[in-house]
Amino acid sequence: VSALATVAGVGTSNFGKQSLTAQELVAAAVGEAIADAGVDPRDIDAIYVGNVFNYAGTAYRALLAAGFADPPILTVESACASGSLAVHLAAEAVRRGDARLALAVGVEKMTDAMAGPIPTDPNDFDAASGMVLPAVYAMSATRYMERFGVTAEQLARVSVKNHRNALGNPRAQYRGEYTVEQVLESRPISTPLTLLQCSPISDGAGAAVIAAPSAGLAGPSIRSSAYLSARPWPEPSGRVWNFELIERASRRAFEDAGLTHDDIDVVELHDAFTIGELVTLEALGFFPEGEAAHATEEGATERDGRVPVNLSGGLLSRGHPLGATGLAQLAEVAWQLRGDAGERQLPDPRFGLVETMGGNVAGLSGNGCVVMTLERDDR
């Protein structure tokens, strides 16, 4: 299997509620990615920006200030998967030969765009009647717990793990060690989900220089990348949440990469809520349906477990600036595969996986999902 593209450089801002403007966040992430790749901004042939709520012009101004010439810029939106979609399109562009070097950028200055929760589409009657994202996830949590005999304590362990992982990530929004009891005693958001089981409102940016393999730059390679979109969730389905879309994207990503689940050494996935990590692990195929909670309790997704998940802290603790999330996930996996993950570094990871799910922000209105596999540069 030949690589689609090389991740020649990555960069991120810090994540959190912060006074930096969207433009400053982009400048930080892009500056780091460009320096990391050691390329000249003027050699970038195409720029893909993922953003949901801010002005595309924000990124644009930062890019111009960073010395870019006039590359075609394309802004894409697929809710929470917007940043990963930007990476996917950059990889496709270099694979097709449309670009030698492409830049993927993700940014979200959520505190500019909303005072509290993500606002809902005024024409979305489901959302208006209460079916906002925490409620949808809460319902799938309830169903999951009932069907598979999972307790609130087991669900909370995902939050405990990801917050603990974030202790090693100086850019994470929330770092603090919590017990299961503390997670369960935090403010209820939508039962059974408590505050510490929900990803926060965040500001942040991420960037990656994506190079054609023929450019000969060093860095982990993107071995496969699948982007699919599908019907709204909850889908009419006998299963919880939106397994089917993630399953299909995962199957394609593994097939295209010629890899099995046992090959994967590090995973960053979409834990917008604790239940999200569990059902996503199952949909990706790492555990049979109904077993991820038990496996989490037994430590299978810890740093020293069978499949380390969200070592960055994940969306729950690193933060979830929508458009930036996919780039933050990619950066973490790239750093792990390069041995640059600091305190979070795994001993010897070779293959990594990134998954991002974009349930449209208004609530129930169609999905996008990106799954990509990455491989260490062994040259």
Place this chain on the structure above:
Amino acid sequence: VSALATVAGVGTSNFGKQSLTAQELVAAAVGEAIADAGVDPRDIDAIYVGNVFNYAGTAYRALLAAGFADPPILTVESACASGSLAVHLAAEAVRRGDARLALAVGVEKMTDAMAGPIPTDPNDFDAASGMVLPAVYAMSATRYMERFGVTAEQLARVSVKNHRNALGNPRAQYRGEYTVEQVLESRPISTPLTLLQCSPISDGAGAAVIAAPSAGLAGPSIRSSAYLSARPWPEPSGRVWNFELIERASRRAFEDAGLTHDDIDVVELHDAFTIGELVTLEALGFFPEGEAAHATEEGATERDGRVPVNLSGGLLSRGHPLGATGLAQLAEVAWQLRGDAGERQLPDPRFGLVETMGGNVAGLSGNGCVVMTLERDDR
């Protein structure tokens, strides 16, 4: 020159400030385009949505209601050029063989997203200090008038022409015959631009079924399509407005199509303000710099002139629902080339051109521009 793609069907909503939801507007446009093409929604392989201010989920729900299966959906934003960018990407997808049938959709429910003018990016200091779009266009109008000895009366003639054209378009937002004096006496917005020289806040949607030529469907073909983006305007330049980007896109579109300006029988272009039509005509190469105002006065862009421009009424009169505009322009040119333009029908047009300019909505933050050429189906 072989065609990139076939415009197998087009559809639009009515344009204006209206009570229909964004979802209902999309349903109207998509339903018409699908029926026009005579295809089954389940055979659509990819969907590209152009939108700036609304939720992508809005279009998504309408598409699902219209009977689409689960095609990959990609939402793109390039300010006013978002809809044309969706068409461009659909054409690229079928040309590359990634899809046999693609759907391009544009929608903007501006009255949902803003009470008055387009809101500005809170971090855009230029916009905050008054450099909003009408002011930028007004400055280029002042410069253009001064440099080329053009009067306010000559500028106003663009508005008179396009409003008169809209009399024949039952879907246009504003239909009314105005004199030069009435245009100049309408409320000042940013001198020298008066109300009737500025495109309105609009709600609307458009859609097009874009087919691979090998699919054998009837309809005008897209002979070339160029999408470029570039630095913010006003660019540091000795010329007015952002000539350079439109010029480069135009050159590429004409070269790829193997056509000259004399071949073009019908043009829909981006007259967001009266001055926009003039500088765009020059940047596209239809007139030498500084001559479009005089040519307009002499009738060269009228229905029976050398190059009929904005027979639909243009953005000024048909309306300018940002994401939908490119689809509305494409539909008008397709109808003209098919002989389906009703009262607006030209006698025997063979080649058409669509141009859309996306100055980013926050003000001065980077541009996108699409120029495409179309050819009548003579089979």
